[in-house]
Amino acid sequence: xxxxxxxxxxxxxxxxxxxxxxxxxxxxxxxxxxxxxxxxxxxxxxxxxxxxxxxxxxxxxxxxxxxxxxxxxxxxxxxxxxxxxxxxxxxxxxxxxxxxxxxxxxxxxxxxxxxxxxxxxxxxxxxxxxxxxxxxxxxxxxxxxxxxxxxxxxxxxxxxxxxxxxxxxxxxxxxxxxxxxxxxxxxxxxxxxxxxxxxxxxxxxxxxxxxxxxxxxxxxxxxxxxxxxxxxxxxxxxxxxxxxxxxxxxxxxxxxxxxxxxxxxxxxxxxxxxxxxxxxxxxxxxxxxxxxxxxxxxxxxxxxxxxxxxxxxxxxxxxxxxxxxxxxxxxxxxxxxxxxxxxxxxxxxxxxxxxxxxxxxxxxxxxxxxxxxxxxxxxxxxxxxxxxxxxxxxx
Amino acid sequence: xxxxxxxxxxxxxxxxxxxxxxxxxxxxxxxxxxxxxxxxxxxxxxxxxxxxxxxxxxxxxxxxxxxxxxxxxxxxxxxxxxxxxxxxxxxxxxxxxxxxxxxxxxxxxxxxxxxxxxxxxxxxxxxxxxxxxxxxxxxxxxxxxxxxxxxxxxxxxxxxxxxxxxxxxxxxxxxxxxxxxxxxxxxxxxxxxxxxxxxxxxxxxxxxxxxxxxxxxxxxxxxxxxxxxxxxxxxxxxxxxxxxxxxxxxxxxxxxxxxxxxxxxxxxxxxxxxxxxxxxxxxxxxxxxxxxxxxxxxxxxxxxxxxxxxxxxxxxxxxxxxxxxxxxxxxxxxxxxxxxxxxxxxxxxxxxxxxxxxxxxxxxxxxxxxxxxxxxxxxxxxxxxxxxxxxxxxxxxxxxxxxxxxxxxxxxxxxxxxxxxxxxxxxxxxxxxxxxxxx
Numbered sequence: 133x134x135x136x137x138x139x140x141x142x143x144x145x146x147x148x149x150x151x152x153x154x155x156x157x158x159x160x161x162x163x164x165x166x167x168x169x170x171x172x173x174x175x176x177x178x179x180x181x182x183x184x185x186x187x188x189x190x191x192x193x194x195x196x197x198x199x200x201x202x203x204x205x206x207x208x209x210x211x212x213x214x215x216x217x218x219x220x221x222x223x224x225x226x227x228x229x230x231x232x233x234x235x236x237x238x239x240x241x242x243x244x245x246x247x248x249x250x251x252x253x254x255x256x257x258x259x260x261x262x263x264x265x266x267x268x269x270x271x272x273x274x275x276x277x278x279x280x281x282x283x284x285x286x287x288x289x290x291x292x293x294x295x296x297x298x299x300x301x302x303x304x305x306x307x308x309x310x311x312x313x314x315x316x317x318x319x320x321x322x323x324x325x326x327x328x329x330x331x332x333x334x335x336x337x338x339x340x341x342x343x344x345x346x347x348x349x350x351x352x353x354x355x356x357x358x359x360x361x362x363x364x365x366x367x368x369x370x371x372x373x374x375x376x377x378x379x380x381x382x383x384x385x386x387x388x389x390x391x392x393x394x395x396x397x398x399x400x401x402x403x404x405x406x407x408x409x410x411x412x413x414x415x416x417x418x419x420x421x422x423x424x425x426x427x428x429x430x431x432x433x434x435x436x437x438x439x440x441x442x443x444x445x446x447x448x449x450x451x452x453x454x455x456x457x458x459x460x461x462x463x464x465x466x467x468x469x470x471x472x473x474x475x476x477x478x479x480x481x482x483x484x485x486x487x488x489x490x491x492x493x494x495x496x497x498x499x500x501x502x503x504x505x506x507x508x509x510x511x512x513x514x515x516x517x518x519x520x521x522x523x524x525x526x527x
Numbered sequence: 528x529x530x531x532x533x534x535x536x537x538x539x540x541x542x543x544x545x546x547x548x549x550x551x552x553x554x555x556x557x558x559x560x561x562x563x564x565x566x567x568x569x570x571x572x573x574x575x576x577x578x579x580x581x582x583x584x585x586x587x588x589x590x591x592x593x594x595x596x597x598x599x600x601x602x603x604x605x606x607x608x609x610x611x612x613x614x615x616x617x618x619x620x621x622x623x624x625x626x627x628x629x630x631x632x633x634x635x636x637x638x639x640x641x642x643x644x645x646x647x648x649x650x651x652x653x654x655x656x657x658x659x660x661x662x663x664x665x666x667x668x669x670x671x672x673x674x675x676x677x678x679x680x681x682x683x684x685x686x687x688x689x690x691x692x693x694x695x696x697x698x699x700x701x702x703x704x705x706x707x708x709x710x711x712x713x714x715x716x717x718x719x720x721x722x723x724x725x726x727x728x729x730x731x732x733x734x735x736x737x738x739x740x741x742x743x744x745x746x747x748x749x750x751x752x753x754x755x756x757x758x759x760x761x762x763x764x765x766x767x768x769x770x771x772x773x774x775x776x777x778x779x780x781x782x783x784x785x786x787x788x789x790x791x792x793x794x795x796x797x798x799x800x801x802x803x804x805x806x807x808x809x810x811x812x813x814x815x816x817x818x819x820x821x822x823x824x825x826x827x828x829x830x831x832x833x834x835x836x837x838x839x840x841x842x843x844x845x846x847x848x849x850x851x852x853x854x855x856x857x858x859x860x861x862x863x864x865x866x867x868x869x870x871x872x873x874x875x876x877x878x879x880x881x882x883x884x885x886x887x888x889x890x891x892x893x894x895x896x897x898x899x900x901x902x903x904x905x906x907x908x909x910x911x912x913x914x915x916x917x918x919x920x921x922x923x924x925x926x927x928x929x930x931x932x933x934x935x936x937x938x939x940x941x942x943x944x945x946x947x948x949x950x951x952x953x954x955x956x957x958x959x960x961x962x963x964x965x966x
Contacts, residue, residue: 150736182836216836216900439770443740476762477769481740 142205143233143257144169145364148226153181153215158198160230169230170200173213184221185214206231206258208360229258229363247348249288253278256286256353258362271497271524274489277505282359285508286369287352287486294492295457296464297348344370345475345485346468352486354508372484376449376509380442382434383453383488384408389503390451392519395510400445401431403438403453435470439477447483449509454489500524605793605806606638613637615645615657618670626797630787633778636797641665644797645675648778658775660798678773682799684747688735689754689777693720694938695795699804707732707746709753716932736760740770748772754780779937781873785852786813789940808938816941822857825951829853829891830861830920832882833899834911840882841898847873852940856947861889883914891950892920893962897931905965926965933961 137144137157144157158170173181174197181197188201188211203209209228214221251270253261260281270276276288292298344350344367351369355361361371375398381387382403390396391411399414409415417428429445432438434453442450456474458467478485486509490502500523507516606624614622614637622645626636637645642662649655657675661667667677681704687693688709696702697719705723711731712724723729730746733739735756743751751774757764764774775798779791789812796805831849832842843849843860844867850860862885867875886892894902902908905926909915920926927950933943946962949955956964 180837221900439766440744443770444744446741473765477766480762480766 138233141233142169142230145229145257145362146226147229147363147366149224152176153183153224155226155228157230159200160203166202167205167230168200169203169228170198171228172198182216183213184216187212187223203228203230208363227363231258231362247292249273249276249290249349250278251276253280253286256280257364259284270501271495272493272501273498274492275501275505277501277508283356284359285354287354287505287508289350289352289487289489290348291350291457291487292348296459296461296467297457300461300464344368346472350487352484370484370486372449372486372509374509375511378446378448379451379510380431380437380447380449380483381451382432382437383451383491385491386451386453386488386502386506387411387414389490389506389519390510392503393506393510393512393515395506395512396428397426398510399428400447401429401438401442403431403433406430437474437477439481442483443481447481450478450483450485451509452485452487454487454492456487497524605802610635611637614639615647615675617643617645617659617668617675619668626793626802628790628793630784631782631790631793632784632787633781634791634794636794642680643668646775646794646798648776650778651781656776658773676768676773676775678750678775678798680800682750684749686732686738686743686746686748686751686772687720688738688757689752689779690714691754691780691934691937692752692777692791692795693717694936695792695805696799698792698808698938699796699799699801701799701801703728704799705729707743707748709733709735709738715935716930717935736763738763738767740766743767743772744770750775752777780848780934783847783851785848785855785940785944788848788937792938812938812941816944819855819941819944819948822855822948824859825857827858827890827951828861828888829858829893829947829951830882830886830889831893831895832886833895833897834879834908835899838879838912840877840879841874841895842877842882843873843895844875852944853947853951856944856951858891858947858951861886879912879914883917887914887918889918889920890923891925891927892918894926894928894965896928897934901930902928902965908965924966928963928965929961930963936961 139157140160142157142160144160146155152175153173154176156172156174158172160167160169162168171186173183175181183197183199184194186193186195186199186201188203188209191202193199193201201209201211207229209230211226211228212223213226214223252264255261262279262281273293274290276286278286278288280286352372353361353365353369354372354374356374359373365371377398378400379390379398380401380403381390381399384404387396387399387402387404387409388411390399391414396411396414396417399417402409402414402418406415406418409418414428417426418430420427422429429441430438431441431445431447434455452474456467456471458464458471460467475485488502490499493499493502500520503520503523504513504516507513507519510516605627607627608624611622611625613635614625617639620639620641620643622637622639624638626638628635633649633651635647637647639645642665644660646658646660647655648658659667659671659675659677661677661679663680671677683704684707685705686707686709687696687705690710693705693708693715694717696705702719702723705720706728707730708720708724709732710720712721715721715724720729724731730742732742732746732748735753736759738751749772751767751772753764753774753776755776755778757774757776767774777791779788779794782788782791790809792808793802793805796802796808830842831853832840835841842862842865845860845862845865850862853860865875867873892908894908896902905921905924908926909921915921929943936942942960943962946959949959950962
């Protein structure tokens, strides 16, 4: 768990800002019945920050990058921090999550492995895993599905198995890493030449999420609409907030499953040739007039999205064909670059990118798992469960 | 018979027209006859009336032929044929003119047939970025290099993210063509964008690194004018371009000559088809500075710097905008040979001790409150380092400050020049608009 810190018997995680600053926790303590945390801001490249005030739980605390503030335990604490690094002081929003680290989260304390699928629900800070079902339904080597309390689910997808990346020696993702490292002085000099543009956080908008997508196992946390996601989780996994009711589908196989689940009304756009679509409702929706209720739009192809349409139609989930994954060794680098560019687009559009690997399943039992996965994504769990059993040939 | 002053302006128009018509690329279009900034000053010498007279003659000539494209037969004083051999080769197009520039070094505009214009912008290392303006109703030339960014005229839904160049749009009379901005109301110090945001003619569309793409698309955004900060957000630049919104990177603030910075009004004039307005504006501004050429060297020195949160001094390199302006104003920058070894930027970092060694005897200290927060007084400066109390300028009460208003008022660079001159000569502080005397 990359950003979780342990201090005084508590786990500390945080979200927010734009990647330029990092927050660490020095101490967690109680005072007059209220819990406090001493937090410190620093530049992620090691330089000094310039935060002078923090607002938390109704209190405003002054300081010099270090602040002792009141905090919630076991739930998010939203804060605002004032930076005077540029000519105009700016308040920046962050969220902190602090919880006791005694493993009271309903799992056996095992933390999620980074490069293999979990066999049982991994420990996730701030969440409680539900007990595993009696029989082990899992057959797929490409996807896993785990339930948590509060109607939260974890989907894990293996992005590397049966692709050109499987045996490759994975280097650090180049585009995300190096592009961000504008040195302080280059930044300040551009800042002088470009005043208000540089006020506030100057960081590039590629936070750590893109590195989430390039991990071997990509984790998707599916949460209910108003769920308060514990801070810091967005650095480890892709958050999909239900309902995913404006979905963009470029995988014909996923479309078939969504169709079987009777959830095609949650689709706003497709990147699939009409001749590869069987569902008559979807075909009819494609033929509707622009702006007509229930219209489904053609929005490019799996490798070439029609960004304008997706933005204007406010697509909120992409179910992407696994054809986007690198298959051949000699084109693996270009393929990964194309994938990363697609991820960058998706992030900027606030649209989670879910890669459908149901088409890559060799056997029916493994394929059956995907009915449950899409059942969860599209709020049709019962249907997903029963179709899964049906497909697997269970009675 | 033409009076002598008038003939100095009309002659270059006639020459330019002749050369354009005969396609005579080798002719010296602008030696002697064409008005340079200083030339105008000398020729007109005593004020604006003669200038206005000659300028209106030029406007009349252009109005006859239309203002948004320059055709071969335009007798336009703002064009020259000098240097058109440098024009990039574009398949199917012929270059017949180049925008006449007297001070700016970071850009050129080449004029081709049928109204196509190529904007060539360079960084201080000579790396070029080319933008081709496609005239209304015309197509992108077949086989155009992928390296050339195309921009479709007319531009009337611009997203402005370069705060230093917004001022040129009201100056050219086309503020209405800037419909979205990356700087919200609180970030503006000049009145026109504030008014436009207040009455809804302009909308805030998110900061440069996080634009509201939906808003931009719904607005029909046809170009994003960005500062070089966008280079730190390549994904954003890519996204805008992938959405069909060309990104034009403004380099006005990289001009080392103060008048060169102001001459970017001609870049935007060419982009918006308002070359004559830009030319007139620029000439007027230069003229209105009066006799800056007669400012005598006062022998005074000044430092221009800020202190960052790590206690380091951020000074300007010697061959740059502010030091050059100080020279013009009758003073000089305390560092005569400060360079930035690392490349393009204006700023050189140094320790307080190094700064003390070279600047303790400067007559004036001017605090740069554009990137760091403004000082509240001399004590505020002294609190940043004990060494400041030993500075001559501090002991003599000569600590001054400039805030970020001047940065947005690029079109009136003369104001800062005048302020510096007043400071160096001990003139009337009430006349200053950008410099503040700290106590």
